Amino acid sequence: MSLIEINDLKVHYPIRGGFWNRIVDNVKAVDGVTFNIEAGETYGLVGESGSGKSTTAKAIIGLEKATSGTVMYKGKDVTKGENRRKLDYNHDVQMIFQDSLSSLNPRKRIEDVIAEPLRNFEHLDKEEEKLRVLQLLDIVGLDADALYKYPHQFSGGQRQRIGVARAVATHPKLIIADEPVSALDLSVQAQVLNFMKKIQRQFGISYLFISHDLGVVRHMCKNIAIMTRGRIVEVGTRDDIYNNPMHIYTKRLLAAIPETNVNHREEHRKHRLEIEKIYQEQQATYYDKDGMAFPLVKVSPTHSVALPPHLAKEFEQQSENEGVNV
Amino acid sequence: MWKTILRRVLIMIPELVILSILVFLLAKAMPGDPFTGSINPKADPAQIHHLMEIHGLYDPWYQQYWNWVVHLFHGDLGMSYEYQEPVVDLIQQRGANTLWLALFTMVLTYAIGLPLGLYAAHHEGKLQDTLVRVYTYVTMSIPFFVVLVLGIWIFGYALNWFPTSGSISATATGFGATTMSRLGHIILPGLLGALFGTVNIVQYLRSEVIDAKHSDYVRTARSKGVPMKDIYRHHIFRNSLLPIAAFAGYSITGLLGGSIFTEMVFSYPGMGLLFLNAINFRDYTVITALVLLYGFLNLMGTLLSDIVLSIVDPRVRIE
Amino acid sequence: MVETNNDQFLSIKDVSTAFKINGQYYDAVSNVNLEVKHDEILAIVGESGCGKSTLATTIMGLHDPEETKISGEIDFEGTDLLKLDEKGYNKFRGAKIGMIFQDPLSALNPLKRIEDQIQEVMIYHTKMTEKQRHARVIELLNEVGIDDPERTAHQFPHQLSGGMRQRIIIAIAIACKPDLIIADEPTTALDVTIQAQILDVLRDIQKENHAGIILITHDLGVVAETADRVAVMYAGQIVEQGTAAQIFNEPKHPYTRSLLRSMPQRDNENDELYVIQGMVPSLQKMPKEGDRFAPRIPWIPASAHEARPTMHDIGDNHLVRCTCYKDFYFPDQVKEGAGHESN
Ligand SMILES: Nc1ncnc2c1ncn2[C@@H]1O[C@H](COP(=O)(O)OP(=O)(O)OP(=O)(O)O)[C@@H](O)[C@H]1O
Ligand SMILES: Nc1ncnc2c1ncn2[C@@H]1O[C@H](COP(=O)(O)OP(=O)(O)OP(=O)(O)O)[C@@H](O)[C@H]1O
Ligand SMILES: [Mg+2]
Numbered sequence: 001m002s003l004i005e006i007n008d009l010k011v012h013y014p015i016r017g018g019f020w021n022r023i024v025d026n027v028k029a030v031d032g033v034t035f036n037i038e039a040g041e042t043y044g045l046v047g048e049s050g051s052g053k054s055t056t057a058k059a060i061i062g063l064e065k066a067t068s069g070t071v072m073y074k075g076k077d078v079t080k081g082e083n084r085r086k087l088d089y090n091h092d093v094q095m096i097f098q099d100s101l102s103s104l105n106p107r108k109r110i111e112d113v114i115a116e117p118l119r120n121f122e123h124l125d126k127e128e129e130k131l132r133v134l135q136l137l138d139i140v141g142l143d144a145d146a147l148y149k150y151p152h153q154f155s156g157g158q159r160q161r162i163g164v165a166r167a168v169a170t171h172p173k174l175i176i177a178d179e180p181v182s183a184l185d186l187s188v189q190a191q192v193l194n195f196m197k198k199i200q201r202q203f204g205i206s207y208l209f210i211s212h213d214l215g216v217v218r219h220m221c222k223n224i225a226i227m228t229r230g231r232i233v234e235v236g237t238r239d240d241i242y243n244n245p246m247h248i249y250t251k252r253l254l255a256a257i258p259e260t261n262v263n264h265r266e267e268h269r270k271h272r273l274e275i276e277k278i279y280q281e282q283q284a285t286y287y288d289k290d291g292m293a294f295p296l297v298k299v300s301p302t303h304s305v306a307l308p309p310h311l312a313k314e315f316e317q318q319s320e321n322e323g324v325n326v
Numbered sequence: 327m328w329k330t331i332l333r334r335v336l337i338m339i340p341e342l343v344i345l346s347i348l349v350f351l352l353a354k355a356m357p358g359d360p361f362t363g364s365i366n367p368k369a370d371p372a373q374i375h376h377l378m379e380i381h382g383l384y385d386p387w388y389q390q391y392w393n394w395v396v397h398l399f400h401g402d403l404g405m406s407y408e409y410q411e412p413v414v415d416l417i418q419q420r421g422a423n424t425l426w427l428a429l430f431t432m433v434l435t436y437a438i439g440l441p442l443g444l445y446a447a448h449h450e451g452k453l454q455d456t457l458v459r460v461y462t463y464v465t466m467s468i469p470f471f472v473v474l475v476l477g478i479w480i481f482g483y484a485l486n487w488f489p490t491s492g493s494i495s496a497t498a499t500g501f502g503a504t505t506m507s508r509l510g511h512i513i514l515p516g517l518l519g520a521l522f523g524t525v526n527i528v529q530y531l532r533s534e535v536i537d538a539k540h541s542d543y544v545r546t547a548r549s550k551g552v553p554m555k556d557i558y559r560h561h562i563f564r565n566s567l568l569p570i571a572a573f574a575g576y577s578i579t580g581l582l583g584g585s586i587f588t589e590m591v592f593s594y595p596g597m598g599l600l601f602l603n604a605i606n607f608r609d610y611t612v613i614t615a616l617v618l619l620y621g622f623l624n625l626m627g628t629l630l631s632d633i634v635l636s637i638v639d640p641r642v643r644i645e
Numbered sequence: 646m647v648e649t650n651n652d653q654f655l656s657i658k659d660v661s662t663a664f665k666i667n668g669q670y671y672d673a674v675s676n677v678n679l680e681v682k683h684d685e686i687l688a689i690v691g692e693s694g695c696g697k698s699t700l701a702t703t704i705m706g707l708h709d710p711e712e713t714k715i716s717g718e719i720d721f722e723g724t725d726l727l728k729l730d731e732k733g734y735n736k737f738r739g740a741k742i743g744m745i746f747q748d749p750l751s752a753l754n755p756l757k758r759i760e761d762q763i764q765e766v767m768i769y770h771t772k773m774t775e776k777q778r779h780a781r782v783i784e785l786l787n788e789v790g791i792d793d794p795e796r797t798a799h800q801f802p803h804q805l806s807g808g809m810r811q812r813i814i815i816a817i818a819i820a821c822k823p824d825l826i827i828a829d830e831p832t833t834a835l836d837v838t839i840q841a842q843i844l845d846v847l848r849d850i851q852k853e854n855h856a857g858i859i860l861i862t863h864d865l866g867v868v869a870e871t872a873d874r875v876a877v878m879y880a881g882q883i884v885e886q887g888t889a890a891q892i893f894n895e896p897k898h899p900y901t902r903s904l905l906r907s908m909p910q911r912d913n914e915n916d917e918l919y920v921i922q923g924m925v926p927s928l929q930k931m932p933k934e935g936d937r938f939a940p941r942i943p944w945i946p947a948s949a950h951e952a953r954p955t956m957h958d959i960g961d962n963h964l965v966r967c968t969c970y971k972d973f974y975f976p977d978q979v980k981e982g983a984g985h986e987s988n
């Protein structure tokens with residue numbers, strides 16, 4: 001069984017307008033998202049700015065109210081507040097934010113920052129608490145003298161690790177990491193990514209890893225969902241997504257990743273411009289008349305794509321007749 | 327945009343109705359009555375009782391309120407018990423006095439505040455800046471009424487440069503003389519009010535200009551090869567003055583309410599003093615009318631500054 | 646109008662920029678030497694705080710003279726920019742040198758229409774009439790790939806997306822066909838697809854104007870895709886310089902090799918990423934002498950470093966600072982001289 005199952009999750013923000021300021025329309029920030037995260041895995045959620053990644057994350061953790069759909073955890077729907085309390089959900093699921101400085105209270109010392117979740121969920125005495133905080137600092141590779149410092153006295157990478165220390169303090173089952181390394185330098189990024197992998201092995205934590213950097217996602221995630229305009233257009237394993245992308249949006253996104261091999265620069269550029277041309281030509285057919293992605297169709301046991309109806313038919317028949325063609 | 331403005335105006339109506347009811351009730355709830363002591367200290371309770379009856383003061387509050395509303399729509403806010411004059415006339419007279427003082431104060435405030443703020447910011451961190459900041463700190467740390475009392479004592483009594491009470495001298499006749507006399511009466515209170523009022527503007531403008539100076543768009547302008555003095559003119563000053571222009575709409579309506587302190591110290595017959603006296607004498611009709619007027623001015627001020635802001639700043643839309 | 650020679654037209658000689666902190670000056674850029682030619686993209690890479698932006702703003706002359714001390718020579722088409730007064734500098738800014746800044750959200754004046762912001766640069770550097778300027782604005786907007794130029798010209802910055810704003814900033818930078826374009830992290834704030842488009846626009850424009858571009862970034866992918874030559878900067882100094890092929894195929898300096906190895910790539914999916922120990926020193930903590938990168942590779946013996954590291958040409962204009970590259974190896978690798986383990 002999966003650790004957490006997200007089913008047809010929707011978050012719509014009302015747009016008010018008109019004379020009486022009534023709701024005239026909705027921003028469909030998240031519009032029918034479905035995926036599961038297995039215990040101990042890192043699940044990647046990728047998409048351009050405004051595609052609804054953060055909103056999805058917030059709805060899963062309960063910071064944003066889901067308009068409809070369910071988030072099943074231990075067999076209960078945690079979009080409902082009472083279930084979250086019953087299951088200790090807020091203890092089991094933690095979040096790491098993109099901007100570590102603004103998410104850490106500047107007037108609190110690191111000791112208090114890290115101890116905060118412990119104080120909320122576990123009732124330790126002063127000694128035990130301190131011991132735990134020191135352990136956590138050790139895990140994230142910071143000196144004990146960090147205890148009495150304030151967030152601004154740390155570098156970006158160190159602050160991000162403090163964010164991680166706080167998130168892992170309560171031994172959560174799932175950490176939602178919303179762009180945890182987007183603001184960091186290469187070397188610091190490497191440090192945080194390595195570290196996230198390390199504590200995953202150590203504690204069996206699952207991650208929902210949100211990013212727009214496809215290089216980082218490839219490095220971190222086994223299963224990946226590509227999101228645009230509030231919907232998922234392609235889901236699959238790392239292999240499916242990077243070696244056999246089928247939705248034009250995914251293809252275009254992949255083609256835009258800069259090529260690090262200088263020798264293939266020109267081919268890569270040609271390839272990208274070709275894909276861009278195809279994207280412009282076929283864009284209309286890959287989205288419905290409202291500009292939304294089509295429902296996902298299974299093209300292999302691990303790989304689903306929001307194919308337009310005429311292409312989808314083929315796969316539906318195939319899977320009906322002869323099982324799934326890998 | 328006009329739609330939004332209309333909607334905001336329409337929303338003001340229920341707000342004003344609720345405000346008026348509240349004020350009406352509060353005024354009634356104050357202990358005392360408007361007649362004791364006003365006719366004759368030894369007035370007979372029976373006579374007061376009679377007067378109360380004539381004025382309908384024993385009717386249930388909603389009936390009194392209704393009467394008041396009906397009259398309001400006829401442009402009649404009732405008679406002041408204290409001054410025995412129609413409230414409308416009273417407000418008109420006092421309002422005119424306050425208007426002159428307010429306008430004068432405002433012009434002075436901006437005439438002093440704007441250049442001072444710009445000057446300080448322009449010389450950020452230098453001696454000039456420090457001097458201006460010392461001025462703002464000193465002014466801020468002295469309570470306003472102390473400034474007023476000191477001002478009136480030095481310039482009014484000791485030096486005898488300015489009149490110390492009233493809005494016009496009784497002996498002035500003819501247009502020229504009356505105007506001069508009015509001006510003479512508002513210079514000192516206006517100046518003192520402005521000295522005090524500039525502090526906010528100076529500080530606000532100074533920090534706006536300094537922020538703008540270090541902003542990315544100024545760096546962009548510099549890298550276009552625009553000389554610094556033109557950058558000040560076209561980018562920095564312009565951007566930092568806009569919010570102040572919008573705030574002016576708000577502060578003018580605030581000043582129109584009359585400054586109770588200033589008017590009290592200078593015995594200047596404006597709205598503030600009128601309000602103070604009305605409370606003292608339980609002059610219900612005046613109290614209700616004034617509070618309603620203040621409420622109205624306040625709402626208008628907010629609306630006005632929002633409108634101005636939405637005109638000068640493309641990012642702001644009244645929604 | 647535009648010269649099509651391939652000669653270097655910008656040469657930065659021994660330039661240092663120091664900031665005043667608590668009354669003392671500290672170098673953010675130390676003794677940098679660089680050349681830029683027409684038709685070439687020179688990338689400057691390095692971690693945050695290495696002095697990339699400081700170098701860019703030094704070329705642009707944007708530093709407050711009371712807070713900074715600048716020495717050296719910046720020879721731009723025969724003029725030493727550092728000797729110019731403000732008035733003289735303004736003849737270059739916007740006209741011969743265009744600059745593109747990192748943050749497209751704040752780099753435009755929020756209260757001015759796009760048209761006015763683009764026209765402003767022409768007002769100061771050309772004798773065009775209002776009508777000609779308008780025509781040029783439309784032409785520029787087309788050039789940077791904006792679909793509806795007439796409409797966009799009339800809009801305010803907040804009405805445009807980040808990618809569109811960055812295009813506007815490019816339009817401003819190229820309005821007067823400068824010989825040099827300095828782009829400081831032009832795509833860092835943008836999505837990959839928009840990043841690719843913006844880089845294409847830059848390249849197309851360069852081809853047309855034969856401009857030289859200094860592209861500042863910390864994204865090695867962007868460098869590998871666009872740069873002709875690369876200068877790697879660490880702690881205010883250039884530590885390695887060469888063609889893109891030299892830097893990516895045969896990186897020499899330990900810093901360059903470390904950076905390349907810390908990047909998630911196709912072939913290290915399941916490995917640990919390499920982490921450079923320590924961090925870029927702050928200005929006050931900059932090592933006064935010796936190799937500034939030495940503290941971050943402590944397993945390399947001090948004897949491998951030069952006492953006063955200088956740049957060495959190791960062939961074909963491939964320059965490397967210090968001789969320590971010869972003895973460098975990663976801690977998890979056997980010592981084998983200058984290997985090719987990171988590509
Ligand atoms: N509180 C809100 N009210 C209205 N619309 C909102 C709100 N929050 C987000 N949106 C809209 O929902 C959409 C999705 O936003 P979201 O922040 O989830 O995107 P994202 O994928 O995280 O993007 P980014 O990469 O920029 O962080 C956007 O169009 C955004 O403008
Ligand atoms: N005005 C200033 N006063 C003092 N120190 C400064 C100033 N500007 C920059 N610095 C310092 O100079 C060093 C180099 O900064 P710079 O902005 O040039 O780095 P960068 O390589 O552009 O980094 P990034 O990738 O973060 O933009 C940093 O240590 C920085 O703190
Ligand atoms: Mg987000």
Ligand SMILES: [Mg+2]
Nearest residue numbers: 697698699829
């Ligand atoms: Mg920079």
